[in-house]
Amino acid sequence: MQTVRIIINAAKAFYEEMLFFIATGGILLAATFLVIPMPFALIGVWMVAHRAVRGLGVNWGLYWRAVKEYGLRALQLTLVLALGYGLLVANIWFYNTPGVSGFSDSVLVWIRPIVLIIGLVWIGISFYAHAFLIELEEPKLLMILRSSLALTFVNPVTTLLLLIVSVLLTALSIVVPVLLLALPGFIATLSITAVRTLIAAVSEKYGDGEEKQATE
Numbered sequence: 001m002q003t004v005r006i007i008i009n010a011a012k013a014f015y016e017e018m019l020f021f022i023a024t025g026g027i028l029l030a031a032t033f034l035v036i037p038m039p040f041a042l043i044g045v046w047m048v049a050h051r052a053v054r055g056l057g058v059n060w061g062l063y064w065r066a067v068k069e070y071g072l073r074a075l076q077l078t079l080v081l082a083l084g085y086g087l088l089v090a091n092i093w094f095y096n097t098p099g100v101s102g103f104s105d106s107v108l109v110w111i112r113p114i115v116l117i118i119g120l121v122w123i124g125i126s127f128y129a130h131a132f133l134i135e136l137e138e139p140k141l142l143m144i145l146r147s148s149l150a151l152t153f154v155n156p157v158t159t160l161l162l163l164i165v166s167v168l169l170t171a172l173s174i175v176v177p178v179l180l181l182a183l184p185g186f187i188a189t190l191s192i193t194a195v196r197t198l199i200a201a202v203s204e205k206y207g208d209g210e211e212k213q214a215t216e
Contacts, residue, residue: 002197003161010193014186021185022060024048028184036075039138040067042184043074043130049188050134053196070133076141077133081126088119123157124152127166130188131195155198162194 004197014021024045031041046065051058096109103111128148133139136147152159166187173179 002201003158003165006158006162006194006197007165007190008188009197010053010186013049013193014182014189017048017052017058018179018182018185020048021045021052021182021189024063025181025184029180039074039078040071042078043067043070043133046130046134046192049185049192050131053189053192060074060215066134070139073133073139073141074130077129077144080145081122081129084122084126085195088122091115092119117173120160120163121149121152123163124156125149127159127163127191128152128195131191134192135195151195151198154202158194158198162190164189 024041028041028045031037032068044063044067048058048063049072051062083090092115093100095108095115101108125145125148128151129144132144132147136143169179169183169186173183
């Protein structure tokens with residue numbers, strides 16, 4: 001199963017650099033309390049994951065270069081994602097608070113599932129977004145969002161399963177707080193592994209299609 005393979009490969013890559021991930025996770029946790037530096041620390045974790053998934057070495061110089069090179073774009077991306085979540089929460093409140101929306105129950109029955117689907121798609125986009133920020137040669141904001149949206153739509157089941165795994169790991173980390181240091185690194189590794197695996201699968205399928213056409 002594709003999802004299982006992604007999780008196993010991500011776990012292997014994470015294990016090889018686990019101590020480094022825990023250290024960068026500590027930096028991210030500290031930066032989160034300062035709010036603004038958080039996206040800068042976050043993209044550093046994703047760069048470490050990017051290198052680990054590719055089997056390349058990591059070091060602090062690489063981490064700080066990533067923070068410097070991608071920090072502002074990571075801040076922009078994080079703000080856009082946060083804005084999307086804000087709009088999503090507002091819509092959920094609007095359509096689920098009696099007497100606020102003004103729509104009849106017969107209409108709300110159709111609107112609420114649509115809002116739920118949009119929410120799941122946005123969460124999928126958020127899961128892939130920072131990976132695309134690292135993976136794309138020209139990581140422009142619209143390209144990142146479009147690529148994340150496309151990958152979510154092309155692989156809805158895999159994306160949903162990966163999101164469920166991420167939620168379960170987050171819940172476990174809340175129950176066992178010490179795991180919060182390792183959580184960002186594993187989520188980043190899972191995200192990078194998923195993007196590289198799913199894109200490779202699409203490319204292989206598309207390449208096979210071109211080859212068949214060429215031989216006909």
